[in-house]
Amino acid sequence: MAQNVPTTDDALERRKSAIGIQMTILYSIVYAGFVALSVFQPTWMGARAVLGLNVAVAYGLGLIVIAVLFALVYNYLCRVPPAGAASRTSSASGPKAGQQES
Amino acid sequence: MTVGVFLIFVALVLVVSSQTSRRAGSVGGYFVANNSIHWGVNGVAFAGGYLSVASFLGICGLIAFFGYDGFLYSIGFLAGWIVALFVIAEPMKRRGTFTFSDALNRSFQRPGIQLAAGLSVLVVSLFYLVPQMVGAGVLVEPLLGIPHYWGVIIVGSVVILIVAGGGMTSTTYVQFFNGGLLLLFAGILTVAVLVRGVNTSNAGMEEGLAGLEAYRYANVAAEFGSELIGVDLPGARIIERHATLNRHTGAETLVLYRISHLIPATAAGGGTYTANIKGRSVEFEGASGQGVGWEIEQMDGETYVRIEDWWRLEAMADGAQRLLETQFRSVLPEGGVLVNGALESSSNRLRQMGGVSQLPERYGASTGAIGPLRLLSVFADDNTVVQQPMSVAFTAESGERVTVYYEAQTPGSVFMRPGLMFPLEAEPGEPAVTTLLNRLNFISLMLALFAGTSALPHILIRYYTVPSADAARKSTIVAIAGIGLFYIFTMYLGVGALANGALNMETSNMSAPLLARSFGEVLFAMISGIAFTTVLATVSGLIMAASGAVAHDLMANLVRHEVSDNAKVLAGRIVAVVVGVVGIVLGIAFRDMNVSFLVGWAFAVAASANLPALLFTLFWKKTTAEGIIASILVGIFSSVTLIMLSPDMWVRYGLDPATAPMPINQPGIISIPLSFVVLYVVSLLTVSKSEVPAPVTAG
Numbered sequence: 080m081a082q083n084v085p086t087t088d089d090a091l092e093r094r095k096s097a098i099g100i101q102m103t104i105l106y107s108i109v110y111a112g113f114v115a116l117s118v119f120q121p122t123w124m125g126a127r128a129v130l131g132l133n134v135a136v137a138y139g140l141g142l143i144v145i146a147v148l149f150a151l152v153y154n155y156l157c158r159v160p161p162a163g164a165a166s167r168t169s170s171a172s173g174p175k176a177g178q179q180e181s
Numbered sequence: 182m183t184v185g186v187f188l189i190f191v192a193l194v195l196v197v198s199s200q201t202s203r204r205a206g207s208v209g210g211y212f213v214a215n216n217s218i219h220w221g222v223n224g225v226a227f228a229g230g231y232l233s234v235a236s237f238l239g240i241c242g243l244i245a246f247f248g249y250d251g252f253l254y255s256i257g258f259l260a261g262w263i264v265a266l267f268v269i270a271e272p273m274k275r276r277g278t279f280t281f282s283d284a285l286n287r288s289f290q291r292p293g294i295q296l297a298a299g300l301s302v303l304v305v306s307l308f309y310l311v312p313q314m315v316g317a318g319v320l321v322e323p324l325l326g327i328p329h330y331w332g333v334i335i336v337g338s339v340v341i342l343i344v345a346g347g348g349m350t351s352t353t354y355v356q357f358f359n360g361g362l363l364l365l366f367a368g369i370l371t372v373a374v375l376v377r378g379v380n381t382s383n384a385g386m387e388e389g390l391a392g393l394e395a396y397r398y399a400n401v402a403a404e405f406g407s408e409l410i411g412v413d414l415p416g417a418r419i420i421e422r423h424a425t426l427n428r429h430t431g432a433e434t435l436v437l438y439r440i441s442h443l444i445p446a447t448a449a450g451g452g453t454y455t456a457n458i459k460g461r462s463v464e465f466e467g468a469s470g471q472g473v474g475w476e477i478e479q480m481d482g483e484t485y486v487r488i489e490d491w492w493r494l495e496a497m498a499d500g501a502q503r504l505l506e507t508q509f510r511s512v513l514p515e516g517g518v519l520v521n522g523a524l525e526s527s528s529n530r531l532r533q534m535g536g537v538s539q540l541p542e543r544y545g546a547s548t549g550a551i552g553p554l555r556l557l558s559v560f561a562d563d564n565t566v567v568q569q570p571m572s573v574a575f576t577a578e579s580g581e582r583v584t585v586y587y588e589a590q591t592p593g594s595v596f597m598r599p600g601l602m603f604p605l606e607a608e609p610g611e612p613a614v615t616t617l618l619n620r621l622n623f624i625s626l627m628l629a630l631f632a633g634t635s636a637l638p639h640i641l642i643r644y645y646t647v648p649s650a651d652a653a654r655k656s657t658i659v660a661i662a663g664i665g666l667f668y669i670f671t672m673y674l675g676v677g678a679l680a681n682g683a684l685n686m687e688t689s690n691m692s693a694p695l696l697a698r699s700f701g702e703v704l705f706a707m708i709s710g711i712a713f714t715t716v717l718a719t720v721s722g723l724i725m726a727a728s729g730a731v732a733h734d735l736m737a738n739l740v741r742h743e744v745s746d747n748a749k750v751l752a753g754r755i756v757a758v759v760v761g762v763v764g765i766v767l768g769i770a771f772r773d774m775n776v777s778f779l780v781g782w783a784f785a786v787a788a789s790a791n792l793p794a795l796l797f798t799l800f801w802k803k804t805t806a807e808g809i810i811a812s813i814l815v816g817i818f819s820s821v822t823l824i825m826l827s828p829d830m831w832v833r834y835g836l837d838p839a840t841a842p843m844p845i846n847q848p849g850i851i852s853i854p855l856s857f858v859v860l861y862v863v864s865l866l867t868v869s870k871s872e873v874p875a876p877v878t879a880g
Contacts, residue, residue, distance in 0.1 A: 131558030
């Protein structure tokens, strides 16, 4: 199956996958920090942070906003093919299901 | 009107469904909508299917009752999407055709993997289905005035129609429709909360009843000798004292007194009287109170009724002890139910609770219209005091089963940080092991939410409805943006429901609709209708996933001969009906659990059963088919067993939760790592024996 996928796509896929894993790890660290703070220093979570918000609310909203930002950054990185790779993405390689009616 | 809006919403869903069901005849059409869904539509459909009634009603209710701890679910539910986007979305689309077992099985082609994966989809779908069904019942009971089980039956039937009739295409458009509505109306309600602002008068019209005035609970002087000897109420007699003890120190944490006293009554002729019970005008017959402490008495030429109710002892700032009025509901041993001392009836029900009793000085009694960040900062202020609803249930000396509802004066700074629902800080006298277990329980939940999202079957099948891996990625990003925005709204809906005194003491799940009701019947009807379509959308996705798992994964392997496409579609439709019926039965059985809580379990099972298999096949070359099968089965079995042995289930069985063999409620912290370890070890043990060539890596 792998043979009929162009190697340039393979390279792009590997690159995307590497970026994805790095960003997942980064986000997991931020998330784990949040859980750790909640568990071990819950009173700190009540302290004032930014914009009049306390740490809990600022960190919590921050996790949501960062997730959206990460998603956009990842999408941007995925659009730019690495030097030397064809500009085609792997869009043609997705298996199609069943009968097409079109 | 609510009924009308309800019917309109259900009709709209059915129209959307039937308009799109034409393409469901073929296998590709029925199970994956011919890969023809646009990524934008798919993204909103992700949101519409994922944002279940647990996100909408459950989280709003938890935030309203427990403050920040409810929002933790929002955070975990969203964070899981990061794993879905970065790790799962594109490989899943590239490697699979119909179901996620295709992706797992691509390099192995072993029936065992398909069977195990199909089984896991079935189990997780059912676990997730139950809270959705419960939510449907909770909604219709107060809204349409029909029993809980009817709501469950209606949802089940409509969903069976959608899925069995229109397959994945109809499911997608129903979810798309619902996702759009949810975001729109949660946004409208959030703006309404901000424009009204927060005030300390609680003047919102409770339950939308123009005649029901805001009620100030009484706070009366108490006289103490060695015990309570006098209460500043007319004709007071002290009947009984009940104290709640701290489990560890034995100290009294809550002291309640049952006091018999007189309240003014008005003769309405013909032996009937009316009395004002907590702001409600209740009519009763003079003789009806015999035996339940209701007697008409005359004092100084005025007519009174003698009533027994429960008061809470509280030490005031000046050191004086005073008694605070509570609400209560008690079930008499000989049958019959009293609410606030009078017989329960349509005119004598528990009042809604909640409110803000103090704002920072610069705001006085009302903030007026307020900005979104400012509102949250006001709530988190040390000088804000919220009226957090609490309840305590016990058996009184007379054998009545009493539940007392009262409002704790909780500082905003405590309400808006973790700890009110999940006890994270060590309480005085608490054994260290209890603190540790509480913390583990919390970590376990947050882990399950983070790891579970990307392994949910009704999310995984959505990747196959789009034409390409790029489209799968883009639709996931649309989903993250939409879902993130929605979860930010939940914060405002939750604190808004509390601030506007919109809390029904018997079900936290009604907080968001009741908040809407404080803005008028129209918004109430709309929000309730949307909550209902939310159930439809999520349940459709789940049943669709279950249908695909059975028809594509289980049947294809259990039936020896080649299954025709028509037979597969027919099997898919039949499974949809069967799973729908099972969901209805379970939804009725589990009616009174908070829906978010149940969903937390579904995430734990999904994360334990599916995630290790997904990650290892994508990223570890030595993964073997045996490893995958073992991990899926161990994941399902361990998480479900741990849930069945948990303290919460012990309560459900009618046993003492302290005796449950599993000390924490959330299984994730044990079952997820266990499933990973099993996959790793079994793969290592079987790698040499496996004749199958090394799997293609995700690369």
